Amino acid sequence: MPKVLISDKLSPRAAKIFEDRGVDVVVETGLSPDELIARISEFDGLAVRSATKVTPDVLAAADRLKVIGRAGIGVDNIDVDAASGRGVVVMNTPFGNSITTAEHAIGLMFSIARDIPAADRSTQSGKWEKSRFMGVELTGKTLGVIGCGNVGSIVAERALGLKMKVAAYDPFLPPDRAAALGVEKVDLDELLKRADFITLHTPLTDSTRGILNAEAFAQMKDGVRIVNCARGELVVEADLADALKSGRVGGVALDVYAEEPPPNDFSLFGLDHVVATPHLGAATAEAQENVALQVAEQMSDFLTTGAVVNAINMASVSAEDAPRLAPFMRLAELLGSLAGQIAESSVTAVALEIDGEVERIDSRPLCSAALQGLLAPMVESVNSVNAPILARERGIAISEVMHDRNGEYQTLLRLTVTTENQTRTFAGTLFGGEKPRIVEINGIGLEAELGSHMLYTVNADRPGYIGRLGSILGDAGVNVATFHLGRAEPGGVAVSMIQIDDSLDDAVLESVRALPDVVQARTLKF
Numbered sequence: 003m004p005k006v007l008i009s010d011k012l013s014p015r016a017a018k019i020f021e022d023r024g025v026d027v028v029v030e031t032g033l034s035p036d037e038l039i040a041r042i043s044e045f046d047g048l049a050v051r052s053a054t055k056v057t058p059d060v061l062a063a064a065d066r067l068k069v070i071g072r073a074g075i076g077v078d079n080i081d082v083d084a085a086s087g088r089g090v091v092v093m094n095t096p097f098g099n100s101i102t103t104a105e106h107a108i109g110l111m112f113s114i115a116r117d118i119p120a121a122d123r124s125t126q127s128g129k130w131e132k133s134r135f136m137g138v139e140l141t142g143k144t145l146g147v148i149g150c151g152n153v154g155s156i157v158a159e160r161a162l163g164l165k166m167k168v169a170a171y172d173p174f175l176p177p178d179r180a181a182a183l184g185v186e187k188v189d190l191d192e193l194l195k196r197a198d199f200i201t202l203h204t205p206l207t208d209s210t211r212g213i214l215n216a217e218a219f220a221q222m223k224d225g226v227r228i229v230n231c232a233r234g235e236l237v238v239e240a241d242l243a244d245a246l247k248s249g250r251v252g253g254v255a256l257d258v259y260a261e262e263p264p265p266n267d268f269s270l271f272g273l274d275h276v277v278a279t280p281h282l283g284a285a286t287a288e289a290q291e292n293v294a295l296q297v298a299e300q301m302s303d304f305l306t307t308g309a310v311v312n313a314i315n316m317a318s319v320s321a322e323d324a325p326r327l328a329p330f331m332r333l334a335e336l337l338g339s340l341a342g343q344i345a346e347s348s349v350t351a352v353a354l355e356i357d358g359e360v361e362r363i364d365s366r367p368l369c370s371a372a373l374q375g376l377l378a379p380m381v382e383s384v385n386s387v388n389a390p391i392l393a394r395e396r397g398i399a400i401s402e403v404m405h406d407r408n409g410e411y412q413t414l415l416r417l418t419v420t421t422e423n424q425t426r427t428f429a430g431t432l433f434g435g436e437k438p439r440i441v442e443i444n445g446i447g448l449e450a451e452l453g454s455h456m457l458y459t460v461n462a463d464r465p466g467y468i469g470r471l472g473s474i475l476g477d478a479g480v481n482v483a484t485f486h487l488g489r490a491e492p493g494g495v496a497v498s499m500i501q502i503d504d505s506l507d508d509a510v511l512e513s514v515r516a517l518p519d520v521v522q523a524r525t526l527k528f
Contacts, residue, residue: 003024003025003026003029004024004026004044004046004047004068004305004306005024005025005026005044005046005047005066006020006025006027006028006045006047006048006049006051006301007026007027007028007029007030007036007041007042007044007045007047007048007095008027008028008030008031008049009030009031009033009048009050009052009053009054010031010049010050010051010052010053010054010073010097011031011051011053012051012073012297012298013290013291013294014027014486015030015291015294015295015298016049016073016294016295016297016298016332017303019295019298019299019300020298020302023144023299023302023303023306023484024302024304024306025047025301025306025428027186028044028045028219028315029326031053031126032053033268034283035055035056035057035059035060038054038060039059039063039397040063042060042063042064042067042298042440043063043064043065044066044524045064045066045067046066046067046068046069046305047067047068047070047301047304047305048064048067048070048071048073048460049070049071049073049297049298049301049379050071050072050073050077050080050194051072051074052074052076052078052315053075053079054079054341055079055083056070056079056080056081056085057081057110057336058084058446059279060087061081061084061085062088062204063194064088064090064117064432064468066089067090068089068090068091068092068299068304068305069090069092069093069301069305070090070091070092070093071093071094071095071097071297071300071301072092072093072094072095073098073286073293073294073296073297074094074095074098074099074203074293074298075094075096075097075099075100075103075152075153075234075284075300075328076369077092077094077314077442078206078233080092082145082314082315085315086387086391087240087388087391088146088388089228089384089385089387090387090475090485091310091313091315091316091390091502092309092314092315093297093300093301093304093311093312093313093314094297094312094314095292095297095312095367096152096294096312096385097152097296098292098296099283099286099290099292099293100152100153100156101156101285101289102152102283102284102285102286102289103162103202103231103283103289104153104154104160105244105281106159106181106231106257106282106283107153107157107201107229107231107283108258109258110142110229110231110255110277110279111145111201111227111255112140112514113252113255113277113278114227114252114253114254114255114275115135115137115138115139115140115199115227116138116156117135117253117275118288119277120274120275120325121135126310128288128396133212133411136431138198140161140165140166140199140334141164141165141166142162142165142166142167143166143167143198143199143200144165144167144168144169144196144197144198144199144298145157145158145161145166145168145169145197145198145199145200146170146171146192146193146194146196146197146199146201147168147169147170147171147172147185147458148168148170148171148172148200148201148202148203148204148205148236149200149202149203149204149205149210149232149253150171150172150180150183150185150203150214151172151174151203153203153231153232154170154172154182154201154203154204157201157203157400157401158162158170158183158184158185159183159184160185161183162185163434165201165343167183167186168183168184168185168186169186169187169193169196169197170183170185170186170188170190170214171187171188171189171190171192171193171512172187172204175187176303178226181301190218190391194218194221194222194265194343195221196223197222197223197225197226198223198225198226198227199224199226199228199229200214200227200228200229200232201228201229201230201231201237201338202214202229202230202231202232203211203231203232203233204229204236204238205232206231206232206233206235208326208401210236211235211236211237212236213236213237213239214228214236214237214238214239214241215238215241215243215347216238216244217240217493218296218307218310219242219244219245219250219251220250220321221240221244221447221448222251222410223251224249224250224252225249225251225252225312226250226251226252227252227253227254227255228242228251228253228254228494229255230255230256230257230258230285231257231283232256232258234256234258234259234260234261234262236329237262239259239260239268239269240269241271242254242269242270242301242487243270243273244353244439245272246270246275246276246421247273252275252295252304253277253278254270254273254275254277255273255276255277255278256270256276256277256278256279256281257278257280257281257282257283257315258280258281258283259281262280262281263280263466265289284326296312296391300312303324307324307325308328309323309324310367314385315387316367316370316386317366317370319368326353327367327368329432329435329436329437329438329479330368330413330415330432331367331368331371331386332371332438333415333431333438334354334368334369334371334372334375334415334417334428335372335374336375336416336430336438336528337372337375337415337417337428337429337440338373338375338376338377338378338428339375339376339379339526339528340373340375340428340452340458340526341375341376341379341417341419341426341428341442342375342377342378342379342380342419343379343421343458343524343527344419344426344458344522344526345421345426345524346526347420347421347422347423348421349376349396349398349420349421349423349485350395350397350398350399350420351398351399351400351418351419351420352372352373352376352398352399352400352401352417352418352419352420353373353400353401353402353403353412353417354368354369354372354401354402354415354416354417354418354419355404355405355415355416355417355418356368356402356403356404356414356415357405357413357414357415358397358411358412358413358414365491367400368402368415369390369400369402370387370389371386371389371415372415373386373389373392373393373400374386374389374391374417375390376389376393377389377393380394390406395510399436407430411431411441412431413431413432414429414430414431414441415429415430415431416428416429416443417429424441425445427442427443427445428440428442428443429441429443432443437451438451438452439451440452440499441460442495443499444486444495444497445488445490446488446490446495446496446497447488448486448487448497448499449486450484450486450499450501451484451486451501452499452501452526452528453483453484453501453502454527454528455498455501455503455504455506455525455526455527456499456501456502456525456526456527457475457497457498457499457500457506457511457514457524457525457526457527458497458498458500458522458523458524458525458526459471459494459497459498459514459520459522459523460494460495460496460497460499460522460523461489461497461498461519461520461521462494462495462496462519462521463489463490463492463493463494463495463496464493464519467496467517468485468487470517471498471514471517474510474513474514474517474525475500475502475510478506478510478513480503480504480506480510481502481503481504482500482502483501483502483503484500484501484502485498485501486498486499486500495521505525505527506525509524511523
């Protein structure tokens with residue numbers, strides 16, 4: 003039974019989901035880094051929020067770990083590169099708190115438009131300062147949305163409902179999606195010049211870090227109001243404080259900070275027209291419940307069925323597609339394993355071609371499975387998560403081609419592997435929808451079932467070869483289960499895939515190689 007550790011506070015219903023789906027669950031929150039390192043080797047899965055820090059040291063101790071689930075969007079507390087390198091899937095729940103975060107951004111926008119928090123403090127202190135709190139309407143104003151993904155698109159929809167104009171900067175926003183949302187897609191400079199309000203909803207990357215800085219503030223309208231519910235590092239906070247003091251920025255609402263909690267001498271504290279909340283974007287009962295349940299469902303499905311949903315570091319496979327895709331992934335892995343065991347020099351390029359029925363489902367994981375099989379004879383602890391990374395580290399060029407065409411087989415995978423010395427092709431299909439078969443090697447047709455122990459030979463097609471090979475195996479007491487033979491043309495090159503009951507010792511293999519017609523002979527294990 004898979005075993006999961008919940009190391010941060012989640013809804014009790016999350017543990018119940020794990021249990022109901024056949025996953026053993028342990029809830030231990032508040033573990034120190036050393037305590038987590040001491041315990042993590044017991045678990046196949048780790049469910050966290052933001053408190054647990056999944057560092058390279060934690061991952062190095064996680065011998066069994068297969069999946070990390072983050073109940074929330076951000077994975078800043080997880081070293082994704084280190085997890086990927088160790089073959090650990092990292093999942094998040096990008097939709098569970100999208101509405102909650104978007105609503106908080108809208109609430110903060112209202113707050114700075116009308117100075118609501120300051121007016122509340124003033125009134126509750128016994129004052130009546132109507133003339134002091136002169137705000138602005140949202141109707142007719144332009145909202146600049148930086149990042150129009152899950153959260154940003156919801157904010158845009160709400161703003162349009164408030165009769166605002168919305169300009170969006172997002173390099174990954176397709177024009178048809180912008181049109182469907184009713185927003186105007188613009189470049190960043192245009193947004194900065196036109197916006198009356200600016201709200202940030204972009205991930206933190208090297209290109210977005212400090213996207214609002216002194217240069218950006220200099221391009222903005224006087225009195226622009228800024229809302230940040232995304233990541234504190236998106237804004238250069240000292241530059242924002244200077245822009246607020248100068249009047250270029252008319253109001254600031256922050257839910258996130260470069261350092262959390264911010265220090266007592268934080269540059270924006272104590273200034274007028276500043277609203278600050280303690281990272282409350284996802285802090286609603288509904289959102290906390292949603293993300294906890296979603297991460298439990300995703301992790302359970304992965305550990306019990308192989309379904310991959312909302313993964314950060316590999317292609318997703320839905321719970322519906324996972325059972326259908328599994329035989330194809332096994333076929334791709336076997337093709338890769340066959341190629342890897344036969345390769346006689348370093349691999350430089352890999353191409354996977356896919357024909358037929360498999361196009362009806364998400365086939366992106368197939369290339370990872372093929373790479374896993376290819377690298378397994380050469381690299382320890384390789385799986386479909388880290389295989390693409392390991393391949394790229396070795397300078398292997400990877401390509402995938404989908405063909406919309408009918409062929410001899412309902413579904414066909416063809417793997418082309420280029421080494422320093424030559425290029426080989428291996429093709430396979432599924433018999434009965436689930437039984438892998440090799441149907442082609444280097445353009446030579448044959449139909450071979452892969453058993454645990456195989457003998458692969460390339461030989462000249464001459465009379466007597468099969469008899470001489472059979473005599474060697476028979477004299478050595480090697481029992482042949484199946485014998486599959488194909489040739490390019492009479493008297494040309496032939497290949498054999500021979501399933502044997504037990505492994506072949508080196509002396510017998512050398513005898514096979516010594517046969518006059520043999521070009522190559524290899525033992526294979528699957």
